[in-house]
Amino acid sequence: MQPTAEASQRIARISAHLRPSNLQMEESSNLRRANCRAKGGAPGFKVAILGAAGGIGQPLALLMKMNPLISVLHLYDVVNSPGVTADISHMDTGAVVRGFLGQPQLENALTGMDLVIIPAGIPRKPGMTRDDLFKINAGIVKTLCEGIAKCCPNAIVNLISNPVNSTVPIAAEVFKKAGTYDPKRLLGVTTLDVVRANTFVAEVLGVDPRDVDVPVVGGHAGVTILPLLSQVKPPCSFTKEEIDYLTDRIQNGGTEVVEAKAGAGSATLSMAYAAAKFADACLRGLRGDAGIVECSFISSQVTELPFFASKVRLGRTGAEEIFPLGPLNEYERIGLGKAKKELAESIEKGISFVKK
Ligand SMILES: NC(=O)c1ccc[n+]([C@@H]2O[C@H](COP(=O)([O-])OP(=O)(O)OC[C@H]3O[C@@H](n4cnc5c(N)ncnc54)[C@H](O)[C@@H]3O)[C@@H](O)[C@H]2O)c1
Numbered sequence: 001m002q003p004t005a006e007a008s009q010r011i012a013r014i015s016a017h018l019r020p021s022n023l024q025m026e027e028s029s030n031l032r033r034a035n036c037r038a039k040g041g042a043p044g045f046k047v048a049i050l051g052a053a054g055g056i057g058q059p060l061a062l063l064m065k066m067n068p069l070i071s072v073l074h075l076y077d078v079v080n081s082p083g084v085t086a087d088i089s090h091m092d093t094g095a096v097v098r099g100f101l102g103q104p105q106l107e108n109a110l111t112g113m114d115l116v117i118i119p120a121g122i123p124r125k126p127g128m129t130r131d132d133l134f135k136i137n138a139g140i141v142k143t144l145c146e147g148i149a150k151c152c153p154n155a156i157v158n159l160i161s162n163p164v165n166s167t168v169p170i171a172a173e174v175f176k177k178a179g180t181y182d183p184k185r186l187l188g189v190t191t192l193d194v195v196r197a198n199t200f201v202a203e204v205l206g207v208d209p210r211d212v213d214v215p216v217v218g219g220h221a222g223v224t225i226l227p228l229l230s231q232v233k234p235p236c237s238f239t240k241e242e243i244d245y246l247t248d249r250i251q252n253g254g255t256e257v258v259e260a261k262a263g264a265g266s267a268t269l270s271m272a273y274a275a276a277k278f279a280d281a282c283l284r285g286l287r288g289d290a291g292i293v294e295c296s297f298i299s300s301q302v303t304e305l306p307f308f309a310s311k312v313r314l315g316r317t318g319a320e321e322i323f324p325l326g327p328l329n330e331y332e333r334i335g336l337g338k339a340k341k342e343l344a345e346s347i348e349k350g351i352s353f354v355k356k
């Protein structure tokens with residue numbers, strides 16, 4: 001049977017789209033969008049992932065494509081985003097997915113976004129500290145934040161790239177320079193520390209981790225990661241041995257994964273889970289849901305340091321309330337002193353990177 005004229009035209013259009021071409025990805029996405037009725041106009045939030053083809057980026061893209069609050073998902077990377085986008089876009093969930101490849105497409109990736117999640121940058125190998133990543137990741141974060149300041153200055157930013165204790169101050173300085181800085185909208189992602197703390201505490205107590213809530217404050221590296229085991233919910237008590245074990249394991253959870261991966265990177269799957277959990281909390285806050293509380297590394301007056309991780313309440317304008325640390329025991333007060341000393345240096349390093 002001969003195809004009808006209309007069917008022939010449709011097939012020709014689809015073949016043209018599938019033909020290998022030198023077109024940049026966004027142009028080929030435009031071709032596809034021009035031929036389809038779906039334009040991503042459904043109600044919902046617009047979210048971009050920068051570094052979407054990476055170890056965290058890919059599973060995070062998968063999880064965000066499954067989030068019913070998202071109507072448009074932009075996947076940006078300097079490599080491999082066409083493949084990841086094609087793959088994720090076949091999932092039969094609501095969000096319309098678009099891919100963007102390389103610096104010339106950064107602005108299109110960012111324009112109109114409500115939430116930007118940044119896992120771009122190199123991960124650790126065994127023997128490295130997070131601070132060893134500064135040299136490369138500082139520049140990456142600076143460039144991406146300059147794009148955000150230009151194209152979506154009102155977006156909430158979830159910053160994952162390490163060292164978080166320095167990259168958040170870098171982002172703040174970039175936004176200050178551009179005149180777009182709103183401290184409520186810049187959030188360093190420390191959720192993985194809470195996720196780990198909940199898991200390890202639940203193991204010790206022999207309970208379900210979903211029933212445990214451990215506040216983790218300070219920052220996101222070694223001794224700056226300060227679990228407040230005296231404030232675990234539901235209330236419980238630990239022996240001195242358990243406190244030493246838990247504190248050490250929570251502070252070195254990242255290194256545990258780096259060593260187990262033996263050169264193949266750092267935490268990606270648990271991090272994608274944690275990032276998706278935090279992003280979902282931010283989106284529910286943006287939607288106006290009440291009582292959304294998460295830990296985050298943020299501009300803060302909880303201590304004398306300009307940035308500090310603690311519990312924050314997320315709302316329509318970002319982190320609308322920052323909660324005080326609450327009563328600390330002697331063990332935690334000593335830990336806080338050590339955390340603040342290291343944090344002060346990392347924060348200063350980030351600030352002066354942009355100011356210089
Ligand atoms: N905050 C946390 O709790 C946490 C947890 C785990 C990892 N991390 C950090 O997240 C970062 C990414 O880790 P990963 O395992 O996904 O690394 P990865 O190397 O697998 O992926 C990083 C991705 O970033 C991309 N990229 C590099 N430069 C870019 C740029 N200028 N613009 C856009 N994309 C760019 C790379 O192409 C790559 O696809 C690392 O810095 C890591 O230390 C943070």
Ligand SMILES: O=C(O)C[C@H](O)C(=O)O
Pocket residue numbers: 123124130162192220253254255257258266267
């Ligand atoms: O440990 C790392 O380098 C990655 C991340 O910060 C983590 O905590 O897993």
